[in-house]
Amino acid sequence: RKSGFTGHIIVAVKPDVDPAVKAYLDTNNVTMKVLQRVNCTYTDDHTSEKETLTCLHPYPSLKQRWARFPILRDYLLECKECTGPVLVTDFRDTFFQKDPFGNTHHVISGLEVYEEHRAQRTTHWLVDGPVHRCKGIKLDKPMLCSGTTVGTREAMLEYLNIMHAEMLSWMKDEKCFDVNMEGDDQSIHNYLFYSGNLPFATAIPNREGIVSTVGVEAAWIWGMHAAMYGSDATSIPFPGADEGNGRWIGLHYSLTDEKGYHINFNGETSAVIHQHDRYGPPFQKWLRLETAKVFEVEHTTSKNIESTMKGNSESEPLSSSKLSNMDVLPRAANTVRKVLDLNFEGQKNVPVSKPVLKPRVF
Secondary structure, eight states: OTTSOOSEEEEEEOTTOOHHHHHHHHHTTOEEEEOOEEEOTTOSOOSOOOGGGEEETTBTTSOHHHHHHHHHHHHHHHOTTOOSOEEEEESTTEEESSOTTSTTSOOOOSEEEEEOOTTOBTTSHHHHHHHHHHHSOOOOSBOEEEEEEEEOHHHHHHHHHHHHHHHHHHHTOTTTOOTTOOSTHHHHHHHHHHTTSOTTEEEEOTTSSSEEEOHHHHHHHHHHHHHHHGGGGGGSOOTTOBGGGTBOSOGGGSSBOTTSOBBOTTSOBOSEEEOGGGGOHHHHHHHHHTHHHHTTTTOOOOTTOEEOOTTOSSOEEOOOEEEEEOSSSOOOHHHHHHTTSOOOTTOTTSOOSSOOOOOOOO
16 A cells, blocks of 8 residues: 555455454455365365365365465456456565556556566476376476466456366366475466467566566575575675665675665566565565565555556556455465475576575575
8 A cells, every 4th residue: 555556455364364464454445355264175184284185165176275266266256346457466475665556567468477587497396297297298488476467357367267277177187186285376377378278468577577576586595695604694684785774685686776675677666576585584674674665665656547458449447456365375385495496407508697506495
């Protein structure tokens, strides 16, 4: 809201949401949707608290992480005033530096899917293993992150429908369904795009669009920092930091401006930062200190934004929307740590801005 965004914000929350959190969200005109946990129909084991053995109503036949896609689709369908554009995003590891739909951004047409760092390819185990087992194919393409997607209302609904249908298909095939696999919604996301099943989607290179997914480079930086300083790394700033002036990392990394805010390659302030937690404690300290300011950078307003919806010939005022999965559907901690185990097999010719090192896994 501090960014000037005045559209609908819909957040999925756990059943026992903290009263203080609820009051805060109410104050900021956020619509809360309470998730209901149910027994999964694909297993007889209902005694475990593991995410993979706990499902969400009304989709007990889908893994919990997969169920967020039809659930968010249902939320969007219920919101008749949400005419677009729409951002579907993870919640825990995302923050905003400016209004993602402010008047400084381009007109949204169709669907936008976002690439991770250019060194991260679909040869990574998160996509390579599941897609090869399920579809018998190998992909070597830029990795797309399934945690953030932008589109018109129509495109977003179509995307979520296609994801849901593909997930149902995978659940029925023993080659595709792995009850213990977490994060393979990204496998499906990449498979659908690169197999041509999302013809209305465009892949946006990393740090060139509304969303900047920083996880890969953040993991390199934190991994090397932790390897160098060990247990002291949490209290030692990153090289080049100037905490007195609010800068948490050196400008030679080419990630931020002089005040520490993430920038795109063209020098503009990035609107949405995803996977920021991979930077570790040195960045989280800055984020806590900047909480009151971080959403006010390049303050814009989403009032009176007009755009042409795909397939329509007339412009109409947009009611922008953000749909998030909060707390119950975070990226699992072990998945966060496994992403450090980057696969650079066959990628010797891919240009990178940092040394290709394999940091320790913590």
